[in-house]
Amino acid sequence: AQKITQTQPGMFVQEKEAVTLDCTYDTSDPSYGLFWYKQPSSGEMIFLIYQGSYDQQNATEGRYSLNFQKARKSANLVISASQLGDSAMYFCAMREGGGDSSYKLIFGSGTRLLVRP
Amino acid sequence: DSGVTQTPKHLITATGQRVTLRCSPRSGDLSVYWYQQSLDQGLQFLIQYYNGEERAKGNILERFSAQQFPDLHSELNLSSLELGDSALYFCASSFRDRGRTGELFFGEGSRLTVL
Numbered sequence: 744a745q746k747i748t749q750t751q752p753g754m755f756v757q758e759k760e761a762v763t764l765d766c767t768y769d770t771s772d773p774s775y776g777l778f779w780y781k782q783p784s785s786g787e788m789i790f791l792i793y794q795g796s797y798d799q800q801n802a803t804e805g806r807y808s809l810n811f812q813k814a815r816k817s818a819n820l821v822i823s824a825s826q827l828g829d830s831a832m833y834f835c836a837m838r839e840g841g842g843d844s845s846y847k848l849i850f851g852s853g854t855r856l857l858v859r860p
Numbered sequence: 861d862s863g864v865t866q867t868p869k870h871l872i873t874a875t876g877q878r879v880t881l882r883c884s885p886r887s888g889d890l891s892v893y894w895y896q897q898s899l900d901q902g903l904q905f906l907i908q909y910y911n912g913e914e915r916a917k918g919n920i921l922e923r924f925s926a927q928q929f930p931d932l933h934s935e936l937n938l939s940s941l942e943l944g945d946s947a948l949y950f951c952a953s954s955f956r957d958r959g960r961t962g963e964l965f966f967g968e969g970s971r972l973t974v975l
Contacts, residue, residue, distance in 0.1 A: 768971070772891045776962060778963060778964075780966075785968075786948060786968060786969050786971070787966060787967075787968045788950065788964075788966035788969075789953075789966075789968065790963045790965065790966075793963055797894070834903065838962060844960040846891065846893075846894055846954045846964065847905050847908050847916050847918070848893075848905070848964055849905065850895075850902060850903040850905075851902075852901065853903075
């Protein structure tokens with residue numbers, strides 16, 4: 744069963760506008776973490792933002808915010824004031840538990856975002 | 861710069877051959893993770909080592925093996941290579957303090973092309 748689902752293979756956004764990238768997850772573990780990574784065309788994976796399952800508030804990091812809806816099991820990434828440099832592949836990922844020193848992440852299939860000038 | 865170093869960055873080889881990919885984690889990180897990113901499979905977790913011991917195993921083929929050495933660098937060995945092994949192989953390391961979020965810091969990847 745798919746644990747992380749990103750239903751948008753590709754998206755366009757106009758420069759300076761906000762965009763939401765969808766992510767839903769599936770887990771029965773009460774303790775988990777949700778991550779977003781950015782992969783530009785150069786290939787590296789860049790960590791953007793983290794949300795813990797017990798966090799009361801939605802995470803924010805600069806222009807990135809995570810719209811965490813626990814009951815719906817969704818963790819959408821919101822990018823405000825899009826810039827041309829935001830054009831990249833975006834991956835949602837989940838870590839379950841984390842006990843016993845294993846922090847492996849399970850990734851979704853990604854959403855390719857293209858910012859139009 | 862994530863602090864994770866992977867070599868080589870690019871590798872072209874033939875089917876049936878064997879290659880070794882190397883990873884040096886961030887200073888102080890005890891865990892090393894290997895991921896495979898191919899066009900049709902996305903980012904697949906292969907294996908994790910923690911302080912020299914295998915800690916978690918994912919979709920790693922029997923033709924693949926890995927190890928983590930006392931200095932914490934890790935190697936991923938791929939043998940009897942097939943065309944389908946062509947992919948970007950990432951190494952990542954995690955912050956040693958379990959109180960942190962546990963985000964993974966990725967290297968730039970090793971792009972393997974099997975001809």
